[in-house]
Amino acid sequence: MTPIAPTCRRAARQIASHPQSDRLRKLLFALQYQQWPPQPPEMNEAQLEQILEAIVQQTQTLKGLATQLNFIVSKLNKAYVYQKVAAILQQILSPLYSQSTSVTLTKLELSMATLYDLRLEVTRYCTPLHVKLLLAALLTQKPVHAQWLERFTLIDLLQRVVGHFSDIEALRARVQQTLKRFDNDVAYANAGDRLIKVLYPLYSRSQPTVAVDVTPESTPTSLGQDGSDDGDELTCQLFA
Incomplete structure (x- = not known):
């Protein structure tokens, strides 16, 4: 049993x-798989x-x-509803973390000139294709292929990754998780190390800017009582 298992059990029951269980489970699915489910996923407590x-x-x-919730909610047509659901989820999950439960979501903003410099630095010792494949894999759990990436430039993908991961530690954790999908291939591991090395100073120097405040609220007054959804909620089904 892991140290947080009892707390996870309580959170699962909640x-x-x-x-709002249906909407909460949709957010959980999106957090885990980087895709929006068309229907509330069936999940028992285990x-x-x-x-x-x-x-x-x-x-x-x-x-x-909070950063990842912000990114997901920003892609939803019903963002005004899911901001409050995200606040509920953050409140439920906050005991699983050691930090404060009141967090204002932030986003790192980069100019196009900075993005061009990033592209040059990230690819200085790495093959551009390996970098592109790694960046795409950071944004989706689906398999990524070089042919599929032809419609994206490396700058496009860098911008999406930076917009998605406003916390360098969350990005570092996702890189480590994603490298397993590439069987820890040295070329992708080098690309991941280079990415973190280049981005770390930018995250360290950045000043937080308010994006969406998901400070937990005690009563979600504007949510429907049944927690149901009448129509499509996503601008796109894949967060990439």
């Missing part, structure tokens, strides 16, 4: 019995515990969780 432990390992910190 999610399973919450009036499955919820597993996915919660995986999300904690993936996000590392409460700020990392």
